[in-house]
Each structure stands twice: as C-alpha cells, then as structure tokens.
Amino acid sequence: MKKMKKTFCIVLSVVLVIASVAAFMFIPRKGTPKDFEWDGKTINYEDIPTLEKTPGKDYKILMFSDTQLTFLTQGTKSVKEVMRKTLDKTQPDFVVFSGDNVAGITTHFQIDIFISLVEELAEEYGFYWSTVFGNHDSDLGADLNYQVDKLLEAEHCLFVKTPKNVKGYSNFAINVVENDVPVYSLYFVDSNMDSFHYITEEGNEAVGYEAIDFTQLLYIKALADATAKQNSGEYTNALAISHYPLKQFVTAYNLAVSDTPYDEKGNKAFLVEGERREGEGCSYMDIGVFDLYKSIGVKTILCGHEHTNDYVVNYLDMTMVYGVKTGYFSTHDDAVQGGTLITIDKDSNANIKQMYIPVSYTHLRAHE
Numbered sequence: 001m002k003k004m005k006k007t008f009c010i011v012l013s014v015v016l017v018i019a020s021v022a023a024f025m026f027i028p029r030k031g032t033p034k035d036f037e038w039d040g041k042t043i044n045y046e047d048i049p050t051l052e053k054t055p056g057k058d059y060k061i062l063m064f065s066d067t068q069l070t071f072l073t074q075g076t077k078s079v080k081e082v083m084r085k086t087l088d089k090t091q092p093d094f095v096v097f098s099g100d101n102v103a104g105i106t107t108h109f110q111i112d113i114f115i116s117l118v119e120e121l122a123e124e125y126g127f128y129w130s131t132v133f134g135n136h137d138s139d140l141g142a143d144l145n146y147q148v149d150k151l152l153e154a155e156h157c158l159f160v161k162t163p164k165n166v167k168g169y170s171n172f173a174i175n176v177v178e179n180d181v182p183v184y185s186l187y188f189v190d191s192n193m194d195s196f197h198y199i200t201e202e203g204n205e206a207v208g209y210e211a212i213d214f215t216q217l218l219y220i221k222a223l224a225d226a227t228a229k230q231n232s233g234e235y236t237n238a239l240a241i242s243h244y245p246l247k248q249f250v251t252a253y254n255l256a257v258s259d260t261p262y263d264e265k266g267n268k269a270f271l272v273e274g275e276r277r278e279g280e281g282c283s284y285m286d287i288g289v290f291d292l293y294k295s296i297g298v299k300t301i302l303c304g305h306e307h308t309n310d311y312v313v314n315y316l317d318m319t320m321v322y323g324v325k326t327g328y329f330s331t332h333d334d335a336v337q338g339g340t341l342i343t344i345d346k347d348s349n350a351n352i353k354q355m356y357i358p359v360s361y362t363h364l365r366a367h368e
Contacts, residue, residue, distance in 0.1 A: 030146055031150075037163050037164055037165045038166055041222070042226065048160075048172075048173050048227065049158040049172075049174045049175070050176070051128065051177070053176045053177065053178050053344070055346075057346065058344065059093050059094075059184070059343070059344040060090060060093050060341060060343050061092060061239075062090050062095050062096070062340070062341055062355075063096045064083060064086070064096075064097050064098070064323070064326040066098070066099070066304045066307055067326045067327040069101065069117075070110065078359065080121075082338060082339075082359055084121065086339040087121060090355060092125075093127060094129065096131065096188075096241055097129070098131075098242075098243055099136075099191070099242075099243030100134030101131060102139075104139055112150065115151065115157070119156055119157075122156035123155075128158055129157055130157060130158045130159055131159070131188075132170040132241055132242055132243055133191075134305065135191070145169070148169055159172070166215045166218075166219045168192050171216050172188050173223040173224070173227065174186045175227055181230065182230050183348050185223075185224065185235075185236045185239075186238065186241065187240040187241070187293075189216060190212070190216065190242070211285045211289075212287065213287075217287070220240075235296050236348065238298045238299065238300075239302060240298045240301050240302070241302040242301075243305050245282045246320075247283065247290075248320065249282060249313070249320045252315035252316075253269075253280075253313050255315065256269040256313050257276075269314065270314055270315075271311060271313050273311070273354060274309070275309075275311055277306075278309060294316070300319045300352070303321070303322060303323065321352055324336055325337055335356065337356065337359065339355045341354075
C-alpha cells in the first residue's frame with residue numbers, strides 16, 4: 001500500500017510539473033489593453049520619436065523580415081547568425097522588422113527571447129530599432145498587448161502605442177531629423193491579422209488578408225500633417241512598412257515582367273531586382289492606402305510575409321519592396337535569406353539593396 005502511495009505521489013508530482021511547464025509555455029500572458037483615444041484630428045509633433053541624421057551623410061536603415069522565432073533553439077541560433085552577418089556587412093543606424101517576429105505554439109513566450117536577442121545586438125552594434133506586427137505574432141491567441149508592453153520596456157526600441165479607436169497595434173511614425181528639422185519619415189502601419197476567402201475579378205476563389213482600416217489611414221495622415229508643419233508645410237520623403245503587401249505590388253510586378261510594361265495610361269513599371277517565387281498574400285480590398293501614401297510623400301513601400309519573394313519594382317513613382325526573409329524555419333529558400341538595406345542619401349532619397357547572407361545549416365539540418 002505504501003509503495004502504491006509513493007508511486008501515486010511521484011506520478012502526481014510529475015503531472016503537476018508538466019502542467020506547470022505547459023501553463024507557462026502555452027497559456028498567453030496578458031498585457032495592458034489600449035487605454036487612450038485619439039481625438040480624430042491632430043497629433044502633437046513632440047509625440048513622434050526622432051532619429052538624428054548627420055547633414056550631408058547617408059542614413060542606413062536595415063530591415064529584417066519574418067524572423068519567426070519558434071520554440072526550437074536551433075532556429076534562434078540561425079536567425080542570430082543571419083542577423084549578425086547582415087549587421088556586419090551593413091552597419092546600420094536603425095533597424096526595422098516587418099513582422100512575424102515570432103511564430104508557433106509558444107509565440108507569447110518567444111517574444112521575450114526575440115526582444116532579448118535584438119536588444120543584445122542593439123547594444124553591441126549601437127542601433128535603435130522598431131517593428132510592425134505580422135499575422136504570426138498572435139499565433140494561438142498570443143496577446144499583442146503583452147508584446148506592446150515588452151516593446152515599450154525595451155531600452156533600444158522606439159515604439160508608440162496605438163490609440164484604442166485606431167485599428168491594430170502597431171501604427172505610428174518615426175522621423176529622421178537634421179538639426180531638429182524632419183528630413184525623412186517612417187510610417188509603421190499594422191496589416192491586421194485575419195485572412196478571408198474571396199472571389200477575384202476573374203471569378204476565381206482566393207485567400208486574401210485583412211485590409212488596412214480607415215481609422216489607420218486617418219491616423220497616419222495626421223502623423224504626416226504634424227510632421228509637415230515642422231517642415232515649412234511640406235511633407236517629407238517617406239517610407240511605409242507593413243507586413244502584407246498592397247495589391248499594387250501584384251499589378252506592378254505583372255506589368256514589369258510583361259511584354260508591354262505599360263498600363264492603359266502609359267505609366268511604365270520596371271523590375272529593379274529580384275523575382276516572384278510565390279503568390280502575393282495581399283489585402284483582399286483596397287481602400288485607398290496607395291493613394292494616401294503618395295499624397296503624404298511616401299516613395300517606398302516595404303513588406304514581408306512571403307518568404308521567397310525578393311523583388312523590388314517601381315511603378316507610379318513608387319518603389320515597392322519585398323524584404324528578404326531572415327528566419328530559417330517555415331518556408332524559405334537558402335538563396336533568399338538575409339535582409340534589406342535602405343540608404344537615405346543627403347537629398348532624402350531612398351536607395352534599396354537586397355542583402356543575401358550565405359549561412360551554413362549543417363548544425364541545423366541534423367535536427368530536421
């Protein structure tokens with residue numbers, strides 16, 4: 001009888017330990033909900049973070065895409081290797097992430113590992129950084145409010161909380177300034193998370209992704225207006241970064257690779273570099289995001305999401321850029337891994353260069 005009781009106690013202890021570990025690993029931790037509203041009209045320029053650019057010198061921004069840290073430690077080692085090698089080659093002033101920073105069944109747990117990794121590199125290389133969210137950042141109900149709290153706490157991260165009457169969790173701006181005057185703007189725009197089945201104009205069923213919302217457009221416009229007031233009423237040149245591509249990516253690429261790369265109005269599309277290796281998972285509808293971007297000085301749109309696309313295409317005076325995937329796990333192509341360098345020159349024009357980083361995966365493949 002004593003032996004049975006002892007066995008029962010051991011089994012119960014093991015079960016409780018496993019349950020505790022599972023609860024820690026898999027039950028999402030909750031953050032602080034959105035707790036303030038925007039008045040729907042104006043934004044104080046002083047509330048927009050700034051980055052100092054030396055007059056007459058280039059300013060380098062490095063984008064990492066779809067790092068997708070999972071509970072598999074080998075994947076984290078791979079991401080760190082790719083990031084470090086890309087940082088060594090580029091020496092950026094600022095680093096951005098296009099979303100899907102984490103993924104999988106322990107997403108809420110991985111965000112702490114992701115932030116610790118980036119903060120370690122930020123300290124070592126001397127950069128500040130920021131991010132938008134992607135569809136996998138909320139896998140299995142991971143709380144984005146918790147992730148926002150952790151990003152706001154990170155020493156080198158420039159992140160601004162989104163008002164509760166604006167859709168999404170990562171909508172804000174950062175200005176690059178020279179002698180306190182804004183010369184370039186970065187707009188971070190949340191793609192939102194849900195996917196939908198819809199019917200294309202050709203009558204085919206397709207999967208699209210949730211569109212950027214009207215409240216977000218009004219908010220980004222207000223951020224741009226606040227910056228323009230500090231720049232003699234002129235909008236600065238700017239880039240916009242979201243996780244999903246816009247529909248115009250598809251239109252531009254299709255035109256650029258066609259025999260007649262002109263639209264019906266005579267506008268030419270041309271492929272700068274890279275290629276399409278998989279279909280674009282773009283927003284299922286267009287509420288005028290592209291037109292708004294053009295009206296507020298955006299000349300470059302950056303995205304991630306597709307893991308093997310790396311094309312850069314120009315159309316309607318807009319450069320549309322797929323970020324090179326950084327993470328190893330999930331769908332990827334060994335030849336298309338690294339990051340994307342955006343260099344802002346002395347005239348506030350953005351120049352794009354895709355960075356491809358050869359990585360040895362011998363130690364990783366042994367675990368596949």
